[in-house]
Amino acid sequence: MKRNTMSYKIQQYVMFAGPATLLFLAVVVVPLIYGLYLTFTSWDGVSTQRPFMGAANYIAAFKDAAFWQALGRTFIYSAIAVVMVNVVAFFLAYLVTSGIKGQNFFRAGFFIPNLIGGIVLGYVWQFVFNRAITAIGRSLSISSLSIPWLSTPNGAMACLIIVSVWQYAGYMMLIYVAGFMSVSKSLMEAAQIDGCTKAQATWNVTIPLMRSSFVQCLFLSITRCFMVYDVNLSLTKGEPFGSSVMAAMHVYNQAFTYRNYGTGQAEALILFLVCAIVGVTQVYIGKKGEVEA
Amino acid sequence: MDENKKAAQKKKITHGFMMALLILLFLIFIFPFILVVINVFKTMGDITSDPLALIGAHGFTVQNFPNAMKSMGFWGAFGNSLVVTVVSTVLTLLISAMAAFVIVRNKWIACTLLFSGMIASMVIPFQVLMIPLVSLYGGVFGVLNHRVTLILMHVGFSLSMATFMFHGAIHTNIPLELEEAAYIDGCTRWQTYWKIVFPLLKPTIATVAIIDAMAFWNDYLLPSLVLGRKELYTIPIATQVFYGAYSTDMGLVMAALLLAMLPILILYLFLQRYIVEGVTSGAVKG
Structure with a gap:
């Protein structure tokens, strides 16, 4: 068989990678380029005409106060949620790798929220916040619990953070568990023989060696929190008074509710850039100080 | 000998404490699901009047399931x-x-x-x-x-x-x-x-x-x-x-939410090990 002819190569490529190439182009590459083109046009989603606008969409995006408010809100939400997710996840991972009875059961249990889609989770928690917690508040007559948290702007943000922590902690826990397991037990023992307490050994030996787990968990939780949509939609729907509209929801509304496709796409690109810069910076800083045993 | 005994006892106490903590955290984690399960068998009025009661004042009902199935298709x-x-x-x-x-x-x-x-x-x-x-x-x-x-x-x-x-x-x-x-x-x-x-x-x-x-x-x-x-x-x-x-008929909502969650939870019951392993190796490589 001739393996060096062009026709052989093309035939092989098309046979194995043809479908993948076609779908990848159709679903990712073409929309990406088309999306860039959209940002320079004004389109309402219906008409056949797409007048060329120049940079007007980007100017509109920069002038869109609601967008920047949503972006700032997303920053605050992400910062708090990311820290809490990782603290809770690390703590859970520490507990379920300590050799306790039934640790596999607990690992599986804490992971359950990740099995279920954000839409359903948001509605479940809406019931918890609106009905269950207020019922507890009324029966114990604690006034801060008897008004639904979701009805105040700060409360809605807090609810969103609580649900995100609950949702992602189990997933990040699994990554930290893998990190804990990859650090060999003999290193811990050596540190303890040298006179460390268990807490000191964890802090000075295990955690530095788990740095890559931290980098990974932070990256995953940052990108997920930045792009939060499903839970935002089902839990708060942006209410009360649009005070919990996150950036992704603003982009969605801009395009599909107000029919400003061009401006929406320009804002989506800005959001992506911001998220990518934050994520990449974090990975860069994290990787720089990595240590090996 | 006495030292060892003391250390073993101390270890036992920390383990007991950690176990209690884990169980408490686990209960907090699944609290929303428990809430859905206990309310799905109540009538709408009972859920509104007391969402925390194990059994509603008007007793046990399974009527929410067929109704929710029908209206959510x-x-x-x-x-x-x-x-x-x-x-x-x-x-x-x-x-x-x-x-x-x-x-x-x-x-x-x-x-x-x-x-x-x-x-x-x-x-x-x-x-x-x-x-x-x-x-x-x-x-x-x-x-x-x-x-x-x-x-x-x-x-x-x-x-x-x-x-x-x-x-x-x-x-x-x-x-x-x-x-x-x-x-x-x-x-x-x-x-x-x-x-x-x-x-x-x-x-x-x-x-x-x-x-x-x-x-x-x-x-x-x-x-x-x-x-x-x-x-x-x-x-x-x-x-x-x-x-x-x-969204006002809480009984129906509870049944719909439970129905939406059940298929994957049942699957998880049987494939739990594979799912946890798969997700971990996928996350670590990706």
Whole structure:
């Protein structure tokens, strides 16, 4: 068989990678380029005409106060949620790798929220916040619990953070568990023989060696929190008074509710850039100080 | 001797304390689910008057289930979700494993281009592509509102990650000598791939299948943009639409939410080990 002819190569490529190439182009590459083109046009989603606008969409995006408010809100939400997710996840991972009875059961249990889609989770928690917690508040007559948290702007943000922590902690826990397991037990023992307490050994030996787990968990939780949509939609729907509209929801509304496709796409690109810069910076800083045993 | 005893006792106490803490945390974690389960068997009035009671004042009822099933069109949505998830997952596995094979084994420009494009695309969030996707396939080609469109889009979005994982698996786990032996015995590339390489990829196939199937089953945003007709709704969309219409009838809502969660929870009961392992290895590699 001739393996060096062009026709052989093309035939092989098309046979194995043809479908993948076609779908990848159709679903990712073409929309990406088309999306860039959209940002320079004004389109309402219906008409056949797409007048060329120049940079007007980007100017509109920069002038869109609601967008920047949503972006700032997303920053605050992400910062708090990311820290809490990782603290809770690390703590859970520490507990379920300590050799306790039934640790596999607990690992599986804490992971359950990740099995279920954000839409359903948001509605479940809406019931918890609106009905269950207020019922507890009324029966114990604690006034801060008897008004639904979701009805105040700060409360809605807090609810969103609580649900995100609950949702992602189990997933990040699994990554930290893998990190804990990859650090060999003999290193811990050596540190303890040298006179460390268990807490000191964890802090000075295990955690530095788990740095890559931290980098990974932070990256995953940052990108997920930045792009939060499903839970935002089902839990708060942006209410009360649009005070919990996150950036992704603003982009969605801009395009599909107000029919400003061009401006929406320009804002989506800005959001992506911001998220990518934050994520990449974090990975860069994290990787720089990595240590090996 | 006494020292050892003391240390053992201390260890026992810390273990007991940690166990109690874990159980408490676990209960907090599943509290929302417990709440749904106890309220699904109550009448609407009982839920409003006391959502925390184990059994409502008007007793036990299972009426919420058939009512919710009917008004959310549960079986239709379940069928749609099942078809979309299964077909998308199988297609993703087949297409991406094949692409990974040709990419690993050949240093052609097209392969390098495709692979680096895929790697780069993994950082692009869906929100950046959704608007052009809708305006292109809805506005220009008018192919929305078909299951096939949704399935192909699902496959297209998950290809990069899947190809990346298969690439790693073929690169590290499948010796080239094995394939060469097959060529010498007279196999073509195509036969070698299906008879030798693909069967050896089983562990990665399981991992990718679990990650993608869960993502497809739970996805809301893409299906909600593609599927606009009621008879095509998947479970997340059906739940969302149902909630919009019946959010005051808490009994029905509880039943609908439980129905939406049950299929995957039942699956988890049986495949728990594989799901946890698959998700971990997928996350650590990705």
